[in-house]
Amino acid sequence: MESTGIESTGMESTGIESTGIESTGMDSIGVELEQNGIVRKTDEFAIETIHLSKVFGKENQIRAVDNLNLQVRKGEVFGFVGPNGAGKTTTMKMLIGLLEPSEGSGKVAGFDIIREVINIRETTGVLPEPAGFYDNLTARQNLRFYAKLYNIEPDIREKRIVSLLETVGLTRAVDQKTGGFSTGMRKRFGLAQALINEPSVLFLDEPTSGIDPLGAQMMRDLIKDLNRSKGVTVFLSSHSMAEVEEICDRIAIIARGKLLAVGSVEDLRDMIREKEGVNYLLEVQEIPVSAAANAVKNVEGVTALDIRDKTLYVHTEMKLRTEIAKAVKNAGGTVSMFEEEEMNLQKLFLKIIEGA
Ligand SMILES: Nc1ncnc2c1ncn2[C@@H]1O[C@H](COP(=O)(O)OP(=O)(O)OP(=O)(O)O)[C@@H](O)[C@H]1O
Numbered sequence: 001m002e003s004t005g006i007e008s009t010g011m012e013s014t015g016i017e018s019t020g021i022e023s024t025g026m027d028s029i030g031v032e033l034e035q036n037g038i039v040r041k042t043d044e045f046a047i048e049t050i051h052l053s054k055v056f057g058k059e060n061q062i063r064a065v066d067n068l069n070l071q072v073r074k075g076e077v078f079g080f081v082g083p084n085g086a087g088k089t090t091t092m093k094m095l096i097g098l099l100e101p102s103e104g105s106g107k108v109a110g111f112d113i114i115r116e117v118i119n120i121r122e123t124t125g126v127l128p129e130p131a132g133f134y135d136n137l138t139a140r141q142n143l144r145f146y147a148k149l150y151n152i153e154p155d156i157r158e159k160r161i162v163s164l165l166e167t168v169g170l171t172r173a174v175d176q177k178t179g180g181f182s183t184g185m186r187k188r189f190g191l192a193q194a195l196i197n198e199p200s201v202l203f204l205d206e207p208t209s210g211i212d213p214l215g216a217q218m219m220r221d222l223i224k225d226l227n228r229s230k231g232v233t234v235f236l237s238s239h240s241m242a243e244v245e246e247i248c249d250r251i252a253i254i255a256r257g258k259l260l261a262v263g264s265v266e267d268l269r270d271m272i273r274e275k276e277g278v279n280y281l282l283e284v285q286e287i288p289v290s291a292a293a294n295a296v297k298n299v300e301g302v303t304a305l306d307i308r309d310k311t312l313y314v315h316t317e318m319k320l321r322t323e324i325a326k327a328v329k330n331a332g333g334t335v336s337m338f339e340e341e342e343m344n345l346q347k348l349f350l351k352i353i354e355g356a
């Protein structure tokens with residue numbers, strides 16, 4: 001298989017050796033290279049974790065995050081998905097210094113998540129779930145408060161507040177108390193707050209949950225735009241697979257604290273293709289569909305065939321598009337329709353979770 005960057009459950013060990021596309025980076029992960037006595041930070045990744053774990057409970061019986069090895073490249077929009085209780089929020093909290101890891105380590109924007117939390121706060125923005133504000137203060141007052149925490153100069157601060165509220169579509173709510181904001185307004189305001197320090201890495205925990213479709217689309221467009229125009233690395237969790245498919249370059253799937261798979265949607269498709277095979281549907285001209293079926297069934301790797309109406313359904317062990325087309329052609333037929341059964345992220349997610 002070509003580079004998939006996939007870490008499947010099968011590769012239980014650490015996931016470190018198994019990434020393929022990231023093999024070079026992994027050697028240097030989290031390492032501070034010492035050259036000529038100067039300690040240089042490796043900063044290939046915006047976020048990295050090594051064996052990151054968090055346990056809860058009196059007897060440490062809850063493994064909320066279990067040996068997580070992740071690498072998020074600079075400038076990526078990275079999706080973190082998994083069922084309720086999978087460990088997404090716990091992971092984010094460790095990455096932003098709100099929770100200390102039980103084991104393992106990590107870096108965000110080149111800073112250590114245990115020893116350099118202050119630097120992480122300065123260079124990151126966070127939209128938590130649920131987002132909390134000073135609800136008796138107005139939008140402007142809230143943002144002013146956060147801006148002061150970052151020592152942003154008053155002129156810059158006031159301009160930025162206005163501009164951020166405009167960006168998130170809350171210009172008219174500038175002087176409204178956030179306590180009166182609707183769910184959608186709170187999310188958008190949370191994004192404005194997360195951006196007050198012009199972060200290079202943005203953590204968004206379920207940025208669109210509870211928002212109406214229009215608001216959610218606006219949020220996604222904002223995220224894409226921030227990423228494209230400002231190069232902000234985005235690490236987001238979501239339960240909407242369509243959303244993640246739309247905006248994320250790569251995705252990590254986590255369940256019960258464990259990483260099940262990492263890669264682009266196409267990488268994840270390859271992972272499932274390898275495990276479960278591929279389904280094709282085709283229509284042929286010049287020869288009867290039964291004749292095409294006879295020809296195709298002899299192609300090595302074809303495991304099942306079915307004819308419904310005039311469509312031929314072919315199940316194969318692997319990608320066999322060229323071979324199937326050739327078999328039909330050799331039998332005197334022409335392929336007029338040839339599709340691979342669509343596997344969207346929703347389907348892939350369910351399959352990967354099921355198989356775990
Ligand atoms: N402070 C805590 N004390 C004890 N257990 C906790 C604590 N925080 C989280 N957990 C447990 O850790 C596990 C992971 O929780 P987490 O909130 O990280 O999941 P999640 O993936 O964010 O889920 P959701 O999709 O519902 O937001 C759960 O079993 C949860 O009950």
Ligand SMILES: [Mg+2]
Pocket residue numbers: 088089090129205
């Ligand atoms: Mg959560």
